[in-house]
Amino acid sequence: MIKVPRFMCMIALTSAVMAGGLSQSSFAKTGNTEPKATYKFHSDPLLYLPPPPAAGSLQQAHDDQVFQTTRQLKGGPRWALATQDADTRLAAILNDYACAAGIKLEPGKLPLLAGVLKRALHTEYDDIGVTKNNWNRKRPFVGNDSPICTEKDREGLGKQGSYPSGHTTMGWTVALILAELMPDHAGSILQRGQIYGSSRIVCGAHWVSDVQAGYILASGEVAALHGDERFRHDLELAKKELDKARSSAGAPDDLQCKIEQAGR
DSSP: OOOOOHHHHHHHHHHTOOOOSOOHHHHHTTTOOSOOOOOSOOOOGGGTOOOOOOTTSHHHHHHHHHHHHHGGGTTSHHHHHHHHHTOOSHHHHHHHTHHHHTSOOOTTTOHHHHHHHHHHHHHHHHHHHHHHHHHOOOOTTTTSOOOOSOGGGHHHHHTSOOSSOHHHHHHHHHHHHHHHHOGGGHHHHHHHHHHHHHHHHHHTSSOHHHHHHHHHHHHHHHHHHTTOHHHHHHHHHHHHHHHHHTTTSOOOOHHHHHHHHHHO
């Protein structure tokens, strides 16, 4: 597992009490085509996100080193997990958190949970796009033939800004909301969220600093969402739904959990 510096994780956790961007259309292409209902409040990430590392800086050198090192993971269990985590359909993201939550998380059987997550993610899309377009950072694989875990997406990803990681922002947003709804599983859910973000590094789609910024952005977004009465109301309903479903939702797929464990 790629280690994200502890201080970055702590910043993200504390904040939660975050034509070249991950636009609404790019999310729709992954299968989420519902109306883009949003909440009232969102953050302004350009006020609090630091800029990406400058060329020639020590941080950029670290990004370069980690990218090169993680290319050696191709074909292994961690690479397989990173490939799985690249799917941003809501059903796929929830399935990624099922083992950590201890129950199956199926949108069709948990419509209130699915609803609050969809609306929360739709709320933050514009902010993801704004930040990506503001810095328009090139992806680590652009200009070279280094492997990435989703080769079919190479051309499209190469046209999108790399900073911050949109996948990480989405994954950490889901992790923060699930952790709030299932506090007895918060540790394992947040651990899975960290792994979900690290998958973008393993995949080769993002630099380490892109992923770190994604954690911060998601934390800022979720913190702002709590200012919306509708969001708080929806959270309450989703929690009741989840609590009721725990006895009947069934255990997560054992093979899936073994794949995750191997990938860690």
